[in-house]
Structures are given as structure tokens and as C-alpha cells.
Amino acid sequence: MREFHVLLFLINNPGFDTARDVTEFRGLAKSQVSQAVELLCARSLLARMPDTADRRVVHLTLTDEGLSLARRARVLQSQCYRRLLEGFTPQEEALLQDLLSRVLDNGDRLETR
Numbered sequence: 001m002r003e004f005h006v007l008l009f010l011i012n013n014p015g016f017d018t019a020r021d022v023t024e025f026r027g028l029a030k031s032q033v034s035q036a037v038e039l040l041c042a043r044s045l046l047a048r049m050p051d052t053a054d055r056r057v058v059h060l061t062l063t064d065e066g067l068s069l070a071r072r073a074r075v076l077q078s079q080c081y082r083r084l085l086e087g088f089t090p091q092e093e094a095l096l097q098d099l100l101s102r103v104l105d106n107g108d109r110l111e112t113r
Helices: 002-012 019-026 030-042 064-084 090-111
Strands: 046-050 058-062
Touching: 002 019, 002 030, 002 046, 002 058, 002 064, 019 030, 019 058, 030 046, 058 064
Parallel strands: none
Antiparallel strands: 046 058
């Protein structure tokens, strides 16, 4: 499952393409992301690309096979999301998104205290 989290994160968040980004924004443990990246690279679903400006930074790139799998996973993710919100009006969906965003913001503020 953590491998799918990494694939979905990378396809859904262009420009955020490091293991650190996945860890920070998905809330996964660094060790879990590292293991997932290793496995995905070993299966040729992901490639590592060193940053040209900063050798310490490594960008993660979906291979063609990884991109294909990530696209299929994104379709399943979307179908699941639609089923979860079945019967909601667009206004209710927007309200739910707003409320959840506020809860997450409150959580972030609690973390920094």
C-alpha cells in the first residue's frame, strides 16, 4: 500500500518529487517512504534523478511503466472518492472539503506548539 501512496503522490502532485516531499505531505514515516522508493526502483516503476543544483537532493521520476500503473491507480482512487461522496450535492462536497481543510490546519498548528 505504501508503494501506491508514493506513486499516487507523485502523479497527483507535480513539482513535489522528492522522498522528503512524500514524507512531509503524506505524513508517512521516512523509513516507510525509503523502503517504498527502493522497491519501486527495483521494479523499474520509479527512477532517481540527482538535482543539478544540489547534489543532496534526489528527484523521483515515474518510469513509463510506473506512470501507467499510477494512472490506473488514480482512476481507482477517483472511483472510490466518487462512491464515498455518492449522494452529496456539489455544495455539500465543497463544505466537506472546507471543513476537512480547517481540521488539518488546526492539526498543523497544534504540531507547531
